[in-house]
Amino acid sequence: MISQFFILSSKGDPLIYKDFRGDSGGRDVAELFYRKLMGLPGEESPVVMHHDDRHFIHIRHSGLYLVATTSENISPFSLLELLSRLATLLGDYCGSLGEGTISRNVALVYELLDEVLDYGYVQTTSTEMLRNFIQTEAVVSKPFSLFDLSSVGLFGAETQQSKVAPSSAASRPVLSSRSDPSQKNEVFLDVVERLSVLIASNGSLLKVDVQGEIRLKSFLPSGSEMRIGLTEEFCVGKSELRGYGPGIRVDEVSFHSSVQLDEFESHRILRLQPPQGELTVMRYQLSDDLPSPLPFRLFPSVQWDRGSGRLQVYLKLRCDLPPKSQALNIRLHLPLPRGVVSLSQELSSPEQKAELCDGALRWDLPRVQGGSQLSGLFQMEVPGLPGPPGQGQSTSAPPLGLGPASLSFELPRHTCSGLQVRFLRLAFRHCSNANPHKWVRHLSHSDAYVIRI
């Protein structure tokens, strides 16, 4: 069972310290943890550390370390899960998690910890259930304003109020009764997909994998029912067929336990009565079979002159999104052979940027429109580079240490699986006067988009 729990600031100062089992270690333990963490060699896993017979498990969240210790052989999974739940809980109760919010709400945090953990046994982590027990009010730093325009803008340039939720809304505690009731009626629904792709050097696709989830953050009073309509052609599994087209297919789906699925089979509607706070309504997974072409294709060509040590890399990046969509914050990362000394570049448009950093080439493209093609020519000096044998002086075979290229990007208003939220309807019983704000967003981003060279 859990012996201690503490929260450390990014500098290692204890913000919260709670001992559940009368452990002798005291707060030196927190210091010990920080020292161990800092002194850890790179290849070792920082997930579970131990000192004598005290075991540390921690996560890092918003710059804070949430740490649990135990001296027994218990499940590290449950501790990791618990810590991330605690992070969510503290966020729900105190507003966004951070050094300031924690130190302002020490008493509240302790009260929460007391209800969540008794003698190191987890009791509950449901925001809703805990509401019955928690007395202390959260202290919020500054009143939240929906129209605080300075904080608007989630996707970089995409600052259309109608489509993008103010980002500071998320930093508000869910459960504060002091806040203005008119502000409470907000729902945020995000469809977020992570795309992992591995493309071999001959251009063939080795692996595609989409992990998606539908996340909900609700400020509505608990128990208000909502219905989320998904694309009707949504199919689960390899064999199911719906609609006339190829359908939106995923391999596996799991739902949050509060989701009622009686309309799912017939109309692809999820019905739920979400508690206040955040929850993941649905998770899904899709591999190997994407309905749309991959967002990016990279065509590299490498010229390498061994004699002079000149390495020339020509990269052509094609964006295969539909012409109306665009990708943002694209960054291409290409590890280079050791000892690269200089870089000269020719880029296809002025807003792009390329530089050497940590032995790799970094090529930043703020935005790429669907259907467009960009290119970059990079020349580098690599003195004394070993390379594949038995070939001539000038060769197109890549030298050792070059690649693989990895891309990171965001695709706003685009899901790789094609899944869309058709509608989000709320049924109100109590506060019919207040018109709730509904924010529905779709977003895909890269998880590991790797192209071998």
Next chain:
Amino acid sequence: MTDSKYFTTTKKGEIFELKAELNSDKKEKKKEAVKKVIASMTVGKDVSALFPDVVNCMQTDNLELKKLVYLYLMNYAKSQPDMAIMAVNTFVKDCEDPNPLIRALAVRTMGCIRVDKITEYLCEPLRKCLKDEDPYVRKTAAVCVAKLHDINAQLVEDQGFLDTLKDLISDSNPMVVANAVAALSEIAESHPSSNLLDLNPQSINKLLTALNECTEWGQIFILDCLANYTPKDDREAQSICERVTPRLSHANSAVVLSAVKVLMKFMEMLSKDLDYYGTLLKKLAPPLVTLLSAEPELQYVALRNINLIVQKRPEILKHEMKVFFVKYNDPIYVKLEKLDIMIRLASQANIAQVLAELKEYATEVDVDFVRKAVRAIGRCAIKVEQSAERCVSTLLDLIQTKVNYVVQEAIVVIKDIFRKYPNKYESVIATLCENLDSLDEPEARAAMIWIVGEYAERIDNADELLESFLEGFHDESTQVQLQLLTAIVKLFLKKPTETQELVQQVLSLATQDSDNPDLRDRGYIYWRLLSTDPVAAKEVVLAEKPLISEETDLIEPTLLDELICYIGTLASVYHKPPSAFVEGGRGVVHKSLPPRTASNESTESPETAPAGAPSGEQPDVIPSQGDLLGDLLNLDLGPPVSGPPLATSSVQMGAVDLLGGGLDSLIGAPNFVTPPAATAPANLGAPMGSGLSDLFDLTSGVGALSGSYVAPKAVGSISMDLQLTNKALQVMTDFAIQFNRNSFGLAPAAPLQVHAPLSPNQTVELSLPLSTVGSVMKMEPLNNLQVAVKNNIDVFYFSTLYPLHILFVEDGKMDRQVFLATWKDIPNENEAQFQIRDCPLNAEAVSSRLQSSNIFTVAKRTVEGQDMLYQSLKLTNGIWVLAELRIQPGNPSFTLSLKCRAPEVAQHVYQAYETILKN
């Protein structure tokens, strides 16, 4: 105003100020003051001096303030035990408060104050709270017992709290159950011998029920507790597994892993040829794969566990190689783990894919990862013999890159490959020798020297090579020195003429100029061997070496088995048994996997059969509902009825009437009671034809219910007729029915509808529609059906045999060509021949009668005066049966030949023919 000002530095007199505020009579001010005290406490300031003042604030009806004060008390009571006594009265009073939140708060806090004097006062309130009406208080009290036990174990035993805690396992609230289980598990761990958590089928059943209802965290406690249970046979293991399996799709990965642990452990008891075993294997893979989409920390823990699982049961994940491919942005510790698992999963089938990946990895930038990848290629060569050649050439390619650490790593693994496949790949030695100069790591140097020594006779300049190493002998590490010594001795034994000088040199270096005792000893041994008996020396030094195998990197099996019991715990992350890292006596009970029991060999007595788990029953055992049951079980067999309805022909002939008649005749038959000798399957030997008339009269131990059950019959769709008679003195309500899994997946298509309560001696007749979409398990005999009927009084079990022809479907007519091809295609050993005697019908009549039961005549032929009918039929589960019926005019005996891909149905199909034709 924000609380952040609580953190301002301590000024002189701050304590004094706080004191004043604490004693203020304004509630708000007091509350703020206590908050400040707590904030100071958190940052490590000593505010114990305020103890009396804070305790004074305890007497309040403000819950928020009370909580704050309690928080303070928990922290400082230990350092001020005498003062803590002051708080006791309030605690005791609060334990009686009408507000359950306050009662729970008081008992929780008291348990956390680890002061001996307080514990005495804790007993009475705790006893009350354990029996509190509010579940929130009870669950808090349950944990408090564990706290008290930690402080004073003797007291807990003397006060009888353990028994109360055991009672809480059957509490109605799942949260209370979960906490009681957690507390008991922990207490039990400190007393390994005590039988605190007395797990038996009944209590397991209770836990399994609570499992479905409690929170995710409670589920973890319960699953961990289940994992400690050893089922008494494979049936029980299977039924527990079935109920645990749904947890695999839980969103909380800790629940998933705990469920995996239970399944992995109980699987050990299941026979591998069981269908269920295969199903379970398939079910385990997806949740494990899903775990890999979590954050890197969870991934790492998952991978460590998967590493164990893969070693124990590689078949679970053998098709999932791709998910272990390393992602570019994985943290290094995840990468290394994935690599390890990839090698464990490597097999001849996927080795090409694996090697291609490994080669890619070997060209990445991260040095540690590259090294490990190169090593992995070597391990693949050792593991999959067919791939060795490919691996070696891949390694050679890598050596050609001349990247220093890649070359060294490659040489180390090539040495291992030589040890596994001696005299096979010496051709590469030349390439290796080219890279001699670049080797600067001891391990690589030692490996190279070993190779030179081992193959000295094939390397022309072996003496020069070794001599070059000898120059800096004293600067080498011990590993290299030892290897060099041995290699030169080997060389000398192989080429004695040219190397005498060299060997003398190394021997003197090792024996005279070295401080290392190992080196000296080895040097002397060689010296004496060589000087006394060179032949013996040759035998010793050049002896055949045992081949290495891939098992060298596997976890030792007994340890592995122990670790499997600890899946999902820290032990599985460290890959060490808990005794190696957990202090003292806690948790060091050695666990081992349950032994595999042979299926069907267990002699179950009805008394020990788990109640309420009909799926685990022997077909002929009626589980006990009380001690009397075995004796009072009455089996009532209806006489073989001569004119009962032809269930099969009913499809077209008005089933209702016929059945009505059938039921009448059944009901009319006297219910004679056979003597109580009862577990024999009374209808096993009964002819199939009497399937409909088999009639059970079940009476439970209290003589509660008598039901007559009529076997299912066909009315286009399948249904089952039941006749329930209440033979008890009590009114019966709330009927429900359930089938055990059976060969054809028969299951009730609708709930059992008994509308009015059944009063004593009343009889009700019902028809229950059936579907064939239930779960499937092969039964013995094939057409056996186990049924449980539940009502407000008890659960009643019986089993019955149904005639197979109810399962013949209407689209069972096969095309002639297909028939012919299929008939030829099915091997002859699947053909079964039967005689149907005393059937006076002619071929047409037979054909039409069979057709009405969905046995279709595909073709008819007359050969030498005999009529040959070729017929086909299909079962609900898609099995085709092909038949040839030979009828000789004038002879009432027919010959029936059946061919089917599933020969076990033949006997039952024959019986169906008999039934259809004879009636």
